[in-house]
Amino acid sequence: MSAHDDDGIFRFVDGIDRREFLVRGTGLISATLLAACNSRGPKAADRLLKYAERKNLVLERKLFRHTSMDVVQAGANEAGNKLPSYYVSPSVPVWDEAARGKWSLEVSGLVANPARLSIEDMQRLPQVSNRVNHYCVEGWTAVETWTGVPFTELARLVRPDPKARYVDFQSFDDNYHESWDIESAMHKQTVVAYGLDGSPLEPAHGAPARVYSPVKLGYKNTKYLTKIVFMPVMNGGYWSDQGYEWYGGV
């Protein structure tokens, strides 16, 4: 803008030339809207958004309570076969026993007593069935009953080091994994599930075992588990690394 325009700005601010004000104002607003529509927004905002995400993460971890429980509303129907099946591999991941041997779950990392559990081993551990909501990042919810080992029981078995502040849930669904804060993993409603709605978990929903907790959005709940690793630092995740919030807490 040239110095020549100074007078125009002055009149603009003083509200004398209303016609010019309207013309300029409408132009400015339309240009902003056109630039904004269905776009990701200005690139310069990325740092601000990252900053907000970090601050929100701190706040959300402070808000987290082990005593807060998900409650299914009275009269809510179970989703049953309306529960969407979802994985990142091109087709339903199925554990190939012939090629890879019998499936087992490795629980390791910063722990005193690493363990490798078969489905039968897991079924001998204390069992719970939680009828809870599933909160998808897309906005839908689904009521389901998940049967499995409470995560706290697995932790009791392997005795994590106090420095293990994070847990990584890894899978055989390509390279899918998601890491969690330890407090969400230790929530009472977090289970390593091998049953859904009274039946053994099917490949469509993460067989042989998956993590399930209503305190995390769906994408944090890794299916097709192979490893649970206790860690001193966070380890991102499949969707977290692609720009979804790492915390994904509900």
Next chain:
Amino acid sequence: MQRMKRHHWIVRVTHWVNVLAIIVMVGSGLRIFNAYPAFARKGEIFCCYPFEHKPIPSWLTFGGWLGGARHWHFAAMWLLVVNGIIYLSFVYLHGEWRDLVPGKGDIRDSWQMVKFYTFRRKDHPHQGKHNALQKATYFTLPLAGVLAVLTGIAIWKPVQFAPYTALFGGYVWARYWHFLAMLIIVILSVAHVFMVFAVDPYSLPSMITGNYDPSLSPEARNARPFYHLLPRRAAPPPAAAPPSGTPT
């Protein structure tokens, strides 16, 4: 030309910050909604939304993709909340709420405004700072904003704040009330912008400079939408006195 101070600078600043916050919140919210443009829990049907599974036109959305829109939404929510608290505190402490809170006779006055706008009344009803319809709008908008924030918290943390979310009827209904609050805000804002341009464009600079010329007010111009947009000319000199006596 007369001039009076109409809007305190805090009102002007919070107004334009609010424009930005609402555009970002509504646009990103609609982009998030489009990831599942329905309210029904999986395996159920939802009674009360006629457009289940029909996405919002993408040109009305902002954020580009679900994750991006969520980042915008969870960042701009602080702008909306902090700005809203500053505005409401100011309006309360500085006495401006008296121009906005509905009072006795506002329903009657609103009806008179409707009659005026629909040509069933000739002269603009007498008003204070705002006419009765404006008062109702500027009173309802912050209420809808508060509802949007309260229901937003309910769907942000439906497990951590489960008893609170239950106050709104649970997650599914809280998400619905959140959508309706957005709809109220959008409808009233669009009506507001339309009326600014169609009835009182002179009020637009006043939201920037704070100055307003009462001789150009809609009441002074007897202005309806698109009628009497220009200032009234000086009144013509009085006509010669009519002849006395009765015509025969």
